[in-house]
Amino acid sequence: MTSDPPRPDPSGSGREPARGRAGLFDADDAVPVVRIGERPAPPRPAPPRARPAKRPAPVDGPQTVGLRWDDEPAAAGAGPDAEPVEDDGAGPPLTAVPDALGAEATGEPPIDTPSGAPRATGRAGRDMASAIGVGLGLAAVVVATLLVWRPAFLLVVTIAVLISIVELTGALERGGHRPPRAPVLVGAVAMMALAWSRGPSGLVVAFLLTVFAVLLWRLGDGPVGYLRDASAAVFVALYVPLLAGFAVLLLVPDDGVARVLAFIATVVCSDVGGFAAGVLFGKHPLARSISPKKSWEGFAGSVLACVLIGTLLVTLTFHGPWWGGVLYGVAIAFTATLGDLGESLIKRDLGIKDMGNLLPGHGGLMDRMDSLLPSAAVAYLVLSAVAPV
Template sequence: MPRFLSRSGPDGPEREPARGRAGLAESGWSSGDPATAPQPSVGEPATGSLPRVGRPPVPPGRARPAPPGHAARRPAGAPDDEPSQDTLADGLLTSHGGLRGGARAAEGAAYGPADGAEPGDDDAAHDDDAPYDDAEHDAPLTAVPGAPGTEVSGEPPRDTPKGPGRAGRDMGSAIGVALALGAVVITTLLVWRPAFLLVITLAVLVSVVELSRALQAGGHRPPLPPVVVGSVAMMALAWTRGPSGLVVGFLLTVFAVVLWRLGDGPVGYLRDASAAVLVALYVPLLAGFAVLLLVPDDGVARVLAFIVTVVCSDTGGFAAGVLFGKTPLAKSISPKKSWEGLAGSVAACVLVGVLLFTLTFHGPWWGGVLFGVAIALTATLGDLGESLIKRDLGIKDMGTMLPGHGGLMDRMDSLLPSAAVAWLVLSLVVPT
C-alpha cells in the first residue's frame, strides 16, 4: 500500500470534521505499536503523521464477501475491526464506475458466473434493438475517500430513473400512432386511390432521409439528391408503366447516383455509391410493389390484404413469443425473437390468408396458405434485416418522428419486402 505524507499546516477545529468524514486518521496504525507503523522513505521529511485512507460506510447488503480460499491481508497488529489492504483497495475500485467494471470483469474471469447465472444473461434485460449500455450496471461516480475538498456521506447511490417500459417504449403513444397511421391508410384507399399513392410517396421520401442519415452516422455518405428524385420517379413510373417502369426507374436512379458521386472525388467513392444504391433498392424499389398492388381494379382489396396480413404476422408473433417463446431465433441480432414466435406468425398469416383468398379473391384455399407463409417469412426477415443494420450502425432507432415507434423507417421494415412477395403471389395465384 503506497504511503503519503500529510501536508503540513495549521491544525484546528475547522479541519477535524473534514478529516473524520473523509476517513483520515490523525496517527499511524491504530495498534499503537511503533514497530509496525509505516516509516518515511529515505530523504522524505517527516512533517507529520501518516494519513490512512479508510473505506466509506457500506450500505447493508452491498458488501462483497471474499471468494473462498482468499485470505484477506491486514497489517500485523491491526485489530479485527480495521479494514484490510484488500478491503481498502476494493473500496477505491468501487468508488469509480470504470474501475468497478474492470474489477467485476476480473472477478468473473477468476471465479466464474454467479450461482444460477448463464453466460449472456444480460441480453435478456435489454430491448432486442438496443445496444448494450454498461451505465445501467455500474454505480455512479462517488467521491474518492481522502480527496481534498470531498466528503463521504455513506449513503447508497440513488437509483437511475427507468424508462417507460422494458423495451423503452411508451406503449400508449405507440398504440395511438399505430391507430392514426391505419386510419390514414384506410381512408385514402377507400376515398381516392391516387391519394394513397401520395401517402406512399411521402412515406418513401421520409424513410429515404432517415436511412441516409443513419448511414451517415455510421461513416457513409450516400448522395441524397439523386436518391430522392429517383424515388419519386420510381413511384410515378410504377403507377403509369407497371413493373417495367419500376425497374427502369431504379436503373436510372443507380446511374444518377454513380454520376453524382463523381463530384466528391475518389476517396470513399465505392463506399458511398454502394450505400446510396442500398437505400434506393431497400426503400423506393420495394415500396414500388405496393404501388403495383394498387394499379388493378381490385387494387384496394389487394393492398388491404397485404397490410392486414403483415399486421397479423406481427401480432401473432408477439403473442406466441410472449406465451411460449423459449428458443431464440437469431439471438445475436434480435434476442427476443423466438422460433415459437415465428410459428405464431405463420399460423396467424395462414388463417388470414385462407379467409382472404376464399372470401375476397375467390381463389383456391392453398393460395391463401402460400400467401400466409410467404408474408410471415418475409415480414420476419425484413424486421431482422433492419435490426442487423441498426446494430451494425450502433443506433436504437432510424429516427424520432413517431412517438413510441422511433422513425417511420422502423415501421416500414416488415412492410417493404412483404410488398414484393405479396404482389408476386397474388399475380400468380389470382391474376387480374
C-alpha cells in the same frame, strides 16, 4: 592481571560462532540485530489486503455488452497501496452500441416523463399507449385514401418513401457513410410514378436510372470514399423506393384496393400474432445477437396468424385455392420477420436504436416500413401467381 587470549575456533574457520540465544545474529541475516538489554522494535504491520470486489447477481436475459464504469483505470495520483473501491453493481454500463440493445441489455429503467411518472412500457420496450394510437391513426389514413380515391394512396406512399429515405440516409451518415441523397429522392418519385403508369417495366427502368444518377452525382465529391458512398446510396434506392414500388403495383389492377388491404392486413397479423405468442410463450430466442426479444414461439405465432388470414383472403376475396392462401401466409410471415430482423441488424451496425423520432412509440417512419417493404414484393409475386388478375 592480564586476560587470556580468545580461544581459536575448533573448526579452524576463524569466525566467531553465532550466538542465537543471546539475541545476536549474523550481519548477513535479513532480520536486524537486537542486542542484549535493548527493547526490540515493534513489528511492522502487514499491508492491508485488498477486499475482493462484490460480483453483481446474475441477471436473466442477454448480457451487457461493453465495459462498466468501475473498469476505468485508477484516478491520477492514486498510489499502488490505495484501497480498491467495492463494486456494488449499481454503475451504469458503457455499451459498445449506444442504446441499440435497449433496456433488456443495458438494465436501465424506462426513461421518466417530465412529470416524473414512468412511461407505461410493455415487454416490447415501447410506450404502448402512444404506439397503439399512432398505429390506429396510420391505418385510418391508409384505409381512407384507398376507399376514397386510389391516387391519394399513391401520394401517401410517395411521401412515406421520401421520409424513409431521409431517415435512412441520415442514419447512414451518422455511421460514417455519405450517400448522395438528392438523386435517390428524385429517383424515388420517378419509381412511384412509373410503377403506377408503366407497371413493372417502368419501375425497373426508373431504378436503373436512379443508380446511374447516383454514380454520376457522387463523382463531384472526388475519389475518396466513392465506393462506400455510392454503394450506400444504391442500397437505399433498392431497399426503400424499389420495394415500395411493388405496393404501387398491387394497386394498379381493378381489384387493387383489395390487394393492398390484404397485403397490409397480413403484415399486421404477422406483427400482432408474433407479439402475442412471444409475450405469452416466448422462451427460445430467434436471433439473440440481432433482436433479443424475438423468439421462435413468436415466429410460430406469426406464421399461424398469417396462414389463417391469408387462407381466408385468398379463398373468399380473390377466389383462389386454399393452398395458395397457405403459401401466401407463410411467405408473408417469413418476409415480414426477415424485414424486421434486417433493419434491426442495420441499426445495430450503425449503433442506433431507432431510425428517427417522428412517430411516438414507434421511432421513425422507417421503423414501421421494415416489415412492409420486403413483404410488398412477395405479396405482389405470390398473389399474381395464386390469384391472377
